[in-house]
Amino acid sequence: MMRMERILSWTTQLLFVSLVFVSYVRKGDAGLTSPFVRSEWPAIDIPLGSKEFVVPEGHNAPEQVRITQGDYDGKAVIISWVTPDEPGSSKVEYGTSEDKYDFSAEGKFANYSFYKYNSGYIHHCLVDGLEYDKKYHYKIGSGVSSRKFWFQTPPKIHPDSSYKFGIIGDLGQTYNSLSTLEHYLQSEAQTVLFVGDLSYADRYHHNDIGIRWDTWGRFVERIAAYQPWIWSAGNHEIEYMPELGEVVPFKSYLQRYTTPYAACQSSSPLWYAIRRASAHVIVLSTYSPFVKYTPQWKWLREELKRVDREKTPWLIVLMHVPIYNSNEAHFMEGESMRSVFEEWFVHYKVDVIFAGHVHAYERSYRISNIHYNVSTGERYPVPDKAAPVYITVGDGGNQEGLAGRFRDPQPDYSAFRESSYGHSTLEIKNRTHAIYHWNRNDDGKKVPTDSTILLNQYWASNKRRRKLVKPSFGTAAF
Numbered sequence: 149m150m151r152m153e154r155i156l157s158w159t160t161q162l163l164f165v166s167l168v169f170v171s172y173v174r175k176g177d178a179g180l181t182s183p184f185v186r187s188e189w190p191a192i193d194i195p196l197g198s199k200e201f202v203v204p205e206g207h208n209a210p211e212q213v214r215i216t217q218g219d220y221d222g223k224a225v226i227i228s229w230v231t232p233d234e235p236g237s238s239k240v241e242y243g244t245s246e247d248k249y250d251f252s253a254e255g256k257f258a259n260y261s262f263y264k265y266n267s268g269y270i271h272h273c274l275v276d277g278l279e280y281d282k283k284y285h286y287k288i289g290s291g292v293s294s295r296k297f298w299f300q301t302p303p304k305i306h307p308d309s310s311y312k313f314g315i316i317g318d319l320g321q322t323y324n325s326l327s328t329l330e331h332y333l334q335s336e337a338q339t340v341l342f343v344g345d346l347s348y349a350d351r352y353h354h355n356d357i358g359i360r361w362d363t364w365g366r367f368v369e370r371i372a373a374y375q376p377w378i379w380s381a382g383n384h385e386i387e388y389m390p391e392l393g394e395v396v397p398f399k400s401y402l403q404r405y406t407t408p409y410a411a412c413q414s415s416s417p418l419w420y421a422i423r424r425a426s427a428h429v430i431v432l433s434t435y436s437p438f439v440k441y442t443p444q445w446k447w448l449r450e451e452l453k454r455v456d457r458e459k460t461p462w463l464i465v466l467m468h469v470p471i472y473n474s475n476e477a478h479f480m481e482g483e484s485m486r487s488v489f490e491e492w493f494v495h496y497k498v499d500v501i502f503a504g505h506v507h508a509y510e511r512s513y514r515i516s517n518i519h520y521n522v523s524t525g526e527r528y529p530v531p532d533k534a535a536p537v538y539i540t541v542g543d544g545g546n547q548e549g550l551a552g553r554f555r556d557p558q559p560d561y562s563a564f565r566e567s568s569y570g571h572s573t574l575e576i577k578n579r580t581h582a583i584y585h586w587n588r589n590d591d592g593k594k595v596p597t598d599s600t601i602l603l604n605q606y607w608a609s610n611k612r613r614r615k616l617v618k619p620s621f622g623t624a625a626f
């Protein structure tokens with residue numbers, strides 16, 4: 149049985165490789181829909197009590213340890229964790245050599261309830277004044293229950309600071325999610341850009357919602373305790389549940405996941421920006437007001453003016469709902485945000501926009517639809533050198549399974565699409581070049597499947613730009 153599957157998967161891979169080859173030869177035409185169909189692992193959540201969710205030993209031991217960037221420029225981290233039994237200490241001891249903690253910082257804790265679930269004590273501690281490009285060791289908790297971790301600060305803000313980001317979305321807590329994490333660990337990426345929908349705890353009922361937030365925190369600790377995850381919120385974070393008496397949007401998410409929003413003059417943890425190495429990363433909230441005159445709209449308008457491509461050449465935007473997506477799932481849900489922000493993305497020459505939400509993978513060409521006009525009939529997206537590349541990686545592997553139906557024919561804006569689980573990496577080399585990969589989870593194996601070189605929108609002129617013959621979409625044959 150196992151062997152048969154392996155042979156089948158080999159044949160599909162061979163077929164796939166030859167198709168990729170053909171498509172490269174055929175360069176200049178429309179995009180590629182990968183025929184790869186993964187063998188489904190059960191899209192069920194890992195059962196409670198499994199070793200993937202192991203509770204650390206010792207009374208009140210810190211669990212769900214995670215870090216995120218703590219300031220605008222990468223010289224601070226926020227370290228967060230949960231103590232289950234009593235508040236305990238919010239102190240972080242840290243230093244640059246192992247077992248020698250010369251410094252300490254004091255954080256804060258809070259607890260919350262959701263329906264009848266009472267959370268543990270959630271600690272957030274800002275550790276700032278760090279040096280660039282250094283390994284720091286840190287310790288939290290006390291006595292036999294204390295736990296030790298480490299992280300590496302990014303190189304200084306500089307146009308040629310090289311850096312490798314990973315991009316993960318819609319992760320959940322299934323065996324497919326685990327496979328994504330395992331493959332991510334092999335990628336040697338240094339920071340996760342997370343594009344929303346974390347735990348999928350909202351698919352549970354009553355107290356299990358809180359319990360599944362806790363299991364997810366322990367699940368991702370293997371990575372999140374050692375490198376920052378840059379958070380953005382998805383629809384599964386909203387948790388508007390009047391039937392349980394819970395009507396405050398993002399309640400669990402905001403208690404558990406912090407962001408350095410104040411450092412960039414944002415008024416909400418749901419939208420903010422950071423600078424790291426040679427990148428300026430802007431995080432937007434699909435599920436917060438963003439139309440003209442709202443706080444998010446005003447903040448983004450100002451933040452885009454603060455972007456300095458001479459210092460941080462790479463301008464990256466994260467959001468949950470994709471603006472260009474050709475899957476039947478969530479088709480056109482990004483139109484509302486497109487109509488408000490696309491003009492700015494083109495004007496400021498954003499390099500790449502990562503989104504999740506659709507449980508499949510897709511990469512677009514550089515296209516825009518900023519001439520859309522309801523009164524003149526202008527309505528088609530067209531090739532646009534100044535436009536971002538749009539990448540959807542909502543394929544972390546959550547319990548809802550894959551979005552398997554792509555629209556047919558493949559629209560001209562779509563460069564590559566495949567319905568599989570996986571994650572991406574963006575390896576910034578210098579001010580002009582970045583190497584982008586999407587890695588499929590082929591069950592046990594990590595398979596680099598889609599890749600492209602991104603030439604910087606500010607520093608490199610994109611000479612290899614693909615020309616589309618016609619601006620017609622959707623109905624016409626190629």
Ligand SMILES: *[C@@H]1O[C@H](CO)[C@@H](O)[C@H](O)[C@H]1NC(C)=O
Pocket residue numbers: 259260261266267
């Ligand atoms: C927080 O924990 C205390 C016990 O330390 C408890 O009395 C209180 O009800 C908890 N608050 C919430 C909102 O769960």
Ligand SMILES: *[C@@H]1O[C@H](CO)[C@@H](O)[C@H](O)[C@H]1NC(C)=O
Pocket residue numbers: 519520521522523524
């Ligand atoms: C739409 O087209 C009309 C007529 O040409 C023009 O006056 C108007 O400014 C356009 N609106 C936008 C938002 O481009």
Ligand SMILES: *[C@@H]1O[C@H](CO)[C@@H](O)[C@H](O)[C@H]1NC(C)=O
Pocket residue numbers: 577578579580581
């Ligand atoms: C940037 O990196 C690319 C790829 O490694 C290399 O070909 C190019 O020469 C580099 N450019 C600069 C300005 O260093």
Ligand SMILES: [Fe+2]
Pocket residue numbers: 318345382383384468504505506
């Ligand atoms: Fe979503």
